Amino acid sequence: MSSQPSPPRKPSYTAFGLKAEAEPLEPGLHIVATPIGNLRDISFRALATLAAADAVLAEDTRTSKTLLAHYGISTPLYPYHEHNAAQMRPKILSRLREGGRLALISDAGTPLVSDPGYKLVADVVAEGLPVTGIPGPSAVLAALVLAGLPTDRFFFEGFLPPKPAARRARLTELAAIPGTLVFFESPRRLAEMLADAASVLGARPGAVARELTKFHESVQRGPLATLAAHYAEDEEPRGEIVVIIGPPGAEELAPAGDVVDARLRAALETVSLKEAVAQVAAETGQPRRKIYARALELTRAP
Template identity: 55%
Template sequence: MGTEPPVPGDKNRYSLAEHTFSAPNLEPALYIVATPIGNLGDITVRALETLAAASVIACEDTRVTATLTHRFSLKTPLIAYHEHNADKQRPKILETLAGGKAVALVSDAGTPLVSDPGFRLVRDVVAEGYKVIPIPGASAPLAGLVASGLPSDTILFAGFLPPKNGPKTRRLEELGQVPATLIFFESPHRTAATLKLMREALGPDREAVVARELTKRFETFERGTLAELAERFEDRQVKGEIVVLVGPPEARPEADAGDLDALLRAALAGMPVSGAAKTVARATGLDRNAVYKRALELKADDG
């Protein structure tokens, strides 16, 4: 990883298990460094070497990252880089790279660029011709996935859902038939409401897991169907970082035209067109827009 040996007595020092080490110097590049999502013991040696040898560490919140640097006796200067100051700080980081120095980018926890604005910095760094080097490590979506018991061969990380119910429901319906395990971040005060919407939009029998406080002292995994989890969390005060995982939909045989019309006519007898289309689309796995169009045609034909 390093291009030159460390200079004795230089700042490239870090401590681990009460021992002090000197990291090799780094080639000029932007280093995307994953940091622990809770348990500081999850830091990698390569991450420590990178943070120790970088000229500067760009971080979301210097106070949060200072806890990490203090824990491992890192002396590298910290600068804030987040969505509110990115336009101002990005040119400074590019200037540092132009000076032949190494910059480390970290988030408050986990792997940078996962649900944060760091991709814009990476894009600009690449456009200017500088190297971008990933230093992999902790990731909340993957930690939740591997302990969930849900299928892991095909996954879709959807980040945070929209906060308002209407856009959130539409987004869930868009994702509902994706043949993959869905992974979401959610804030604790919205978890109960989100589980209710998932029950309605994705179906009550979908397998799901709510993972909380991953790698921390009070780490928990709650498993069940969306109906069971929605009921379990209904009156609960939830704290901590939340990852919600929803298993893929069951494969359904496609309905032929006759089956579709029969299902729609039965649904239209007791509900409006939009509700009938939604219900039948969920039951058959067919495209909701196509089902809605056919429902309108049947409604017009039947008077």
């Protein structure tokens, strides 16, 4: 990525058949959200930023070239992905130190969500260089609001491990999170992943959002076991998939008394009563005063 200044050009973009000039952009790294499918899901601010930047850093330049061409944007494109990130970051930082105006985009949606962009942003922030976010489309949020499940608390996991044993182990770790769970999943593993989720998490409600904002968009809702059976019997789905799983019920969040006792006894063997109470309360989500009262009973028992 050359640090030499680019030839003068008039930054512009075309939308609704009208050409608009982009205002000058402030120096720094500009993180730009782009459509997850429907090219109309982009803001005027995003278009102006992409047009006025010195260069656009894209996860896949082939995909991004289509977007820029659609809106008549001629900004140079450079690849930035997990395979070249280590080599590209020093060049990008050098360009930013010289006052460069760079835009960072992903294949689709909001950058830094399941892509290597966060390392670049961390380095830019560490050097005290400016970072600006241009918000917009996100497959995570689009699926969450369509699922019909609680949205007040949610946890984004991304992709689960591909191997069944590791996948079930990770689902077991996620079981106690008191919020809706959000996953990305491969079409070929969807049925197996849903079956494992039903086995580990029980009869929770779920939703499978596929090809969001695209022509074949669909959202399938139901209990996890029902969803697993549906996708096991149906043809392998195509496209990008987001799986949403509802939060645990109250009975799942409250560990049985023997579980709490076992954890307390184990903790008390290595740490003080106060530390053991804090540790078990954090692990189980139970009120500290309740755990403390039980710890006292255990330590007083003959």
